Amino acid sequence: MESTALKPQFSEAAKAEIERICKQYPNDRRKSAMLPVLHIAQAEFGGWVSPEVQDLVAEVLGIKPIEVYEVSSFYTMFNLKPVGKHVLEICRTGPCMLRGSEELTAQLERITGAKVGGPASEDGLFTLKEVECLAACGFAPIVQVREQYYEQLDTPEAVDAMLAELRNQVHRPALPWEETGLSNALANN
Amino acid sequence: MGRKLLTEHINVEGIEKLDVYRKHGGYRSVEKALKTMTPDEVVEEVKKSGLRGRGGAGFPTGLKWSFLAKPEGVPRYLVCNADESEPGTFKDRELMSKLPHLLIEGMITGSYALGANTSYIYIRGELLYVLRILEKAIAEAYAAGFLGKNILGSGYDLDLFVHPGGGAYICGEETALLESLEGKRGNPRNKPPFPAVQGLYARPTVVNNVESIAAVPVIVNEGGDEYAKIGVGKSTGTKLFSACGHLNKPGIYEIELGLPVEEFIYSDEYCGGIWKGRDLKAVVAGGSSVPILPKELILKTATGEDRLMTYESLSDGGFITGTMLGSGGFIAMDETTNIVRNTWSFSRFYHHESCGQCSPCREGTGWLEKVLHRLVHGHGQMHDIDLLVSVAKQIEGNTICPLGEAAAWPVAAAVRHFRDEFEWHVTHPQEATKPGAVFPGKLVTA
Numbered sequence: 312m313e314s315t316a317l318k319p320q321f322s323e324a325a326k327a328e329i330e331r332i333c334k335q336y337p338n339d340r341r342k343s344a345m346l347p348v349l350h351i352a353q354a355e356f357g358g359w360v361s362p363e364v365q366d367l368v369a370e371v372l373g374i375k376p377i378e379v380y381e382v383s384s385f386y387t388m389f390n391l392k393p394v395g396k397h398v399l400e401i402c403r404t405g406p407c408m409l410r411g412s413e414e415l416t417a418q419l420e421r422i423t424g425a426k427v428g429g430p431a432s433e434d435g436l437f438t439l440k441e442v443e444c445l446a447a448c449g450f451a452p453i454v455q456v457r458e459q460y461y462e463q464l465d466t467p468e469a470v471d472a473m474l475a476e477l478r479n480q481v482h483r484p485a486l487p488w489e490e491t492g493l494s495n496a497l498a499n500n
Numbered sequence: 501m502g503r504k505l506l507t508e509h510i511n512v513e514g515i516e517k518l519d520v521y522r523k524h525g526g527y528r529s530v531e532k533a534l535k536t537m538t539p540d541e542v543v544e545e546v547k548k549s550g551l552r553g554r555g556g557a558g559f560p561t562g563l564k565w566s567f568l569a570k571p572e573g574v575p576r577y578l579v580c581n582a583d584e585s586e587p588g589t590f591k592d593r594e595l596m597s598k599l600p601h602l603l604i605e606g607m608i609t610g611s612y613a614l615g616a617n618t619s620y621i622y623i624r625g626e627l628l629y630v631l632r633i634l635e636k637a638i639a640e641a642y643a644a645g646f647l648g649k650n651i652l653g654s655g656y657d658l659d660l661f662v663h664p665g666g667g668a669y670i671c672g673e674e675t676a677l678l679e680s681l682e683g684k685r686g687n688p689r690n691k692p693p694f695p696a697v698q699g700l701y702a703r704p705t706v707v708n709n710v711e712s713i714a715a716v717p718v719i720v721n722e723g724g725d726e727y728a729k730i731g732v733g734k735s736t737g738t739k740l741f742s743a744c745g746h747l748n749k750p751g752i753y754e755i756e757l758g759l760p761v762e763e764f765i766y767s768d769e770y771c772g773g774i775w776k777g778r779d780l781k782a783v784v785a786g787g788s789s790v791p792i793l794p795k796e797l798i799l800k801t802a803t804g805e806d807r808l809m810t811y812e813s814l815s816d817g818g819f820i821t822g823t824m825l826g827s828g829g830f831i832a833m834d835e836t837t838n839i840v841r842n843t844w845s846f847s848r849f850y851h852h853e854s855c856g857q858c859s860p861c862r863e864g865t866g867w868l869e870k871v872l873h874r875l876v877h878g879h880g881q882m883h884d885i886d887l888l889v890s891v892a893k894q895i896e897g898n899t900i901c902p903l904g905e906a907a908a909w910p911v912a913a914a915v916r917h918f919r920d921e922f923e924w925h926v927t928h929p930q931e932a933t934k935p936g937a938v939f940p941g942k943l944v945t946a
Contacts (some may be wrong), residue, residue, distance in 0.1 A: 316834045325892050331615045335620075335659075335661040335663070337701065338922070340682070340683075340701060342682065342683035343663075343681060343682055343683045344683065345683030345684075346625065346663070346664055346665060346666045346680065346683065347663065347664055349666065350625065350628065350664060368817070372683075374683075378683075381685055382666070382683065382684065382685055385666075385668065385685040385686065385855075386625070386665070386666025386668050386686075387666075387667035387668065388625045388626065388667035388888075389666060389667075400626075403845070403848075404587045404744055404788075404845060404846075405587050405588070405788055405831065405842055405845045405846050405849070406587055406588050406744045406831055407782075408842065408845050409744075409745045409746060409831070409833060409837065409842070410744075410745070410746075437944075442626075442667070442854055443585075443587075443669065443849050443853060444585055444586070444587040444588075444669070444788075444849065445626055446584045446585060446589060446590045446592070446593050446624065446626070446627070447590050447593065448587065448588050448589070448590050448742060448745075448750075449590055449742060449743060449750035449751045449752065450590075450743035450746065450750070451750075454806070455626060458628045458629040459629070460544075460629075487632055487635075488632045
């Protein structure tokens with residue numbers, strides 16, 4: 312019985328959202344909801360998907376856990392290790408590089424103390440992750456934090472403003488489906 | 501000043517709302533198609549328009565639609581490819597976030613033409629905030645009777661859903677996209693069967709880029725022949741270009757196909773020239789997959805003609821002296837750009853994004869990245885340069901999907917046009933690897 316107490320559970324708001332999403336696909340194609348449900352899971356459980364959370368995703372979709380593992384490890388948006396409160400995804404591809412993404416990365420490492428690809432900063436606030444093209448090349452260099460794009464980060468002022476905004480966030484911004492009910496992430500924060 | 505068929509109202513206050521969008525002529529194509537045209541008549545107009553797939557391949561959209569298999573009693577699908585990930589390309593994000601109803605209108609009219617009763621917009625996962633905008637707009641369209649059962653009393657039913665990806669460039673390839681939509685890894689499928697016969701859930705499916713679908717309303721409203729009057733030859737209509745890199749005014753520009761490249765780069769109406777008063781060195785004109793061209797070859801063809809922004813003119817000279825229009829991701833590089841370093845960045849991208857299914861791509865992209873890495877960091881040998889060309893050749897044509905070519909072409913073209921800069925990295929490694937080092941030599945062209 313102890314082990315079930317540790318098992319992660321989706322909030323009621325998340326469960327309702329998952330059921331809404333599953334209805335978008337044919338009845339026998341519930342697996343189609345894999346990526347949207349993984350996004351919900353990551354938002355619910357602290358910005359990453361542990362093996363236990365992935366098992367839960369398999370359970371709600373009625374599929375085998377391996378079917379979730381092989382997908383979560385293929386797509387780069389899913390964090391498979393614990394992360395800081397904010398994951399800064401820095402675009403490193405050509406067009407951003409032409410407009411200073413390497414300098415931006417060095418600057419973010421210096422200010423936050425975290426290293427790209429490494430664990431979160433000591434204060435637990437920031438994880439730095441380099442990603443490939445975010446499709447906003449005309450506004451380079453760019454950082455994505457959850458659903459927010461921070462663009463034209465080519466001045467120290469712009470970078471400071473982004474970090475200040477993130478430091479001031481007590482809770483991450485609520486998602487549309489959370490407005491009607493309290494999700495795990497917001498309740499636990 | 502060219503006509504703006506898609507983006508005319510993009511900066512109108514509140515245009516993301518259905519009532520404002522309707523005030524500016526929105527949803528007229530749905531009324532016209534559903535009330536006065538048969539599905540085949542809509543397909544016919546799209547064929548006449550000469551519209552070519554705006555995602556990069558440039559395949560005629562109407563022709564693609566006409567290939568759709570229509571077996572009795574089997575559902576078929578229209579899937580919008582909104583997995584915009586080609587480096588240098590950012591037009592679809594702009595279209596969807598500012599004009600969500602334009603895409604929805606195109607999806608309704610297009611789905612009607614194809615006889616689809618369920619359609620999906622597959623949007624890259626990073627754009628979840630745009631998915632929220634689209635879902636809000638879709639809810640408005642349902643409430644106004646443009647989606648759901650018996651649309652506008654026509655007897656036609658359509659449900660439209662938005663599906664997020666999870667961060668994988670390969671899902672822009674249409675069969676990888678369908679795998680992903682089915683909840684699997686984005687591994688491209690062997691073809692045949694093509695999606696037109698066996699696509700989503702093994703049912704007949706058409707996959708079209710956002711910008712292609714967004715062009716459908718204007719084609720239906722004005723007629724395919726009118727649309728085809730814009731442009732030059734087989735490059736009809738308008739096209740969105742995503743301008744980025746070292747330009748004074750990077751951004752999204754809708755142009756009539758046929759605009760001279762020189763005007764696009766230097767005119768204040770468009771990119772406003774190269775930043776910091778510098779000279780232009782090179783351009784990647786159609787997204788990172790297409791061959792890079794040095795300044796003189798992007799402005800003029802090898803035979804001295806003005807290079808125009810059309811499918812034909814940009815590819816004039818083949819890969820020896822030309823390039824491709826691709827997705828319209830227009831990346832300009834100034835005279836200080838280190839071409840070898842930039843090529844390495846693109847190779848790192850393709851290595852990272854290879855799905856790993858075909859060994860020439862999985863291993864080859866790794867080799868390209870590794871060899872370029874050692875050149876960039878001053879450890880390269882002269883024979884590494886030919887090794888790059890050899891690896892690129894061995895990837896090309898030997899993979900299930902075009903990611904292999906997309907990885908090979910930029911490397912082959914960079915060596916073709918900037919070989920002396922690669923050699924400089926071997927002969928002067930200390931100089932070439934200094935931060936901000938600028939190649940002092942002259943540019944060579946084939």
